[in-house]
Amino acid sequence: MKTSIARKILMALSGLFLLLFLFQHFIINSLSVISADAFNSASHFMGYNPIIQFIIQPILLFAVIFHLVMGIVLEAKNRKARSVKYAVNGAAANSTWMSRNMIITGLTVLAFLGLHFYDFWFPEIGYKYVEFGPEDPGRYFGELQHKFVNPVRVALYCTAFIFLALHLLHGFQSSFQSVGFRHNRYTPAIKKLGNIYAIAIPLGFIVIALFHYVSLLN
Amino acid sequence: MSNTMKLTLKIWRQKGPKDSGKLVDYPVDHVSPDMSFLEMLDVLNEQLVEKGEEPVAFDHDCREGICGMCSLVINGRAHGPQTGVTTCQLHMRSFKDGDTIYIEPFRANSFPVIKDLAVDRGAFDRIIQAGGYVSVNTGAAQDANNLPVNKNDADKAFSAATCIGCGACVATCKNASAMLFVSAKVSQLALLPQGKVEAQDRVLNMVHQMDLEGFGNCTNTGACEVECPKGISLDNIARMNREYMVASLKKEN
Structure with a gap:
């Protein structure tokens, strides 16, 4: 934690963990398009399995907080390393917009996470651990649909996932480089896989949101 | 010398490490496309000396691209618009007649400016x-x-x-x-x-x-x-x- 490389490696590891989380979140969300029952039972399992609730969930929360706090700290340190800026900056010629603006895409995702917690996580935690509401394995699908009625919320949701895609276009492959995994045979494949993941998963979330929005219009 | 260029240079001038510094405009004429970038600065400096002005300080040594002494951020790119070359190996044919060229020092707090374009590495x-x-x-x-x-x-x-x-x-x-x-x-x-x-x-x-x-x-x-x-x-x-x-x-x- 004391050195630049240690922080960089931890940033990458927390990011990789969040990528895994996002993938399972996507799989469960996509069930909601296929079958309400399947979505309900998967959600109920995630919501009441003690290992997931009391071991994995705290780890996930820690990873989210660590990743965002460290991201902000590193950005602040990096800005301090050059106090007089260039009058002309030719950065576009040597690096991608995504790689240079992780703080912007990251903070946008964070803002969305606030809305997402307000919509789903806080009510869920309140229901289970504050009100001690009864177990109701059939409630999840309705709660999900209810959130996709308002077009403004759907638009915010879709915008946030575009920013997430931009974040992941750099973040996925960058995390492998940070942990030192680079090889002329595997790295091109990792970059391709990263691009596919970064576009397909957020696009999938957007499609799911639009699917529910449109299906509720009728 | 028919195809010489006329350029406007915007060069970072800073009297010393504590000075705040600013970009100063210098028009240069009769620049040959075959000159290296540093030779072009030499020509400018000779003109400045003739006029009794302070020449622009910049780092250079071998001028063969192997010593690592020359620096400069030219139009926002370290060592200028070409890739795989140092500033000393950059030639004026990379620019066009009438161009405005921004010349700044390598900027980083760990590389404090000594004077003008020369930084302490x-x-x-x-x-x-x-x-x-x-x-x-x-x-x-x-x-x-x-x-x-x-x-x-x-x-x-x-x-x-x-x-x-x-x-x-x-x-x-x-x-x-x-x-x-x-x-x-x-x-x-x-x-x-x-x-x-x-x-x-x-x-x-x-x-x-x-x-x-x-x-x-x-x-x-x-x-x-x-x-x-x-x-x-x-x-x-x-x-x-x-x-x-x-x-x-x-x-x-």
Whole structure:
């Protein structure tokens, strides 16, 4: 934690963990398009399995907080390393917009996470651990649909996932480089896989949101 | 001399480390496309001296692209618009008649401006002093065949060793990170049997010094690799990350 490389490696590891989380979140969300029952039972399992609730969930929360706090700290340190800026900056010629603006895409995702917690996580935690509401394995699908009625919320949701895609276009492959995994045979494949993941998963979330929005219009 | 160019230079002038500095306009005429960029600055300086003005201070030495002394950020690019060349190897044919050219020093808090375009890159020397060497005691060199080196490793070590320590990586990095430089210096030794003995202490000490000097953190934008006049690869940064991880886990105190 004391050195630049240690922080960089931890940033990458927390990011990789969040990528895994996002993938399972996507799989469960996509069930909601296929079958309400399947979505309900998967959600109920995630919501009441003690290992997931009391071991994995705290780890996930820690990873989210660590990743965002460290991201902000590193950005602040990096800005301090050059106090007089260039009058002309030719950065576009040597690096991608995504790689240079992780703080912007990251903070946008964070803002969305606030809305997402307000919509789903806080009510869920309140229901289970504050009100001690009864177990109701059939409630999840309705709660999900209810959130996709308002077009403004759907638009915010879709915008946030575009920013997430931009974040992941750099973040996925960058995390492998940070942990030192680079090889002329595997790295091109990792970059391709990263691009596919970064576009397909957020696009999938957007499609799911639009699917529910449109299906509720009728 | 029919196809000479007329240019407007916007050059960073700063009297000393404490001065705040500013961009100053200098029109130059009769610039030959065959001149190198530094020769063009020489012409400007001669004109300034004739007029009794202070010439522009800039670093240079070999003018052959191998010493690492010349610097300059030209129109926002370290060592100018070409890739794979230092400023001294950049020629005026890369510009057009009537162009406005911004010339700024390598900017990083770890590279304080001495005067105008000349910056103090002593931070790199201190990083090398922290471990960028192989400790050799006295005695005759042994027979080279006693130390077999894999050709592939030898090539990678040589590629890393082509780093001339100019600091373009720092200048171009949005975070002013020195990772490409340090990783090249770590790699060129870590890949060879002579350097492996001290590899772990070396990477820890050099990274420690790099952090002390106030360079920013690497965020893998890859800008350094693009702007590096010697094409030092990001492979070296990944290798240093690995070396660092292993060394810090194995460290005994």
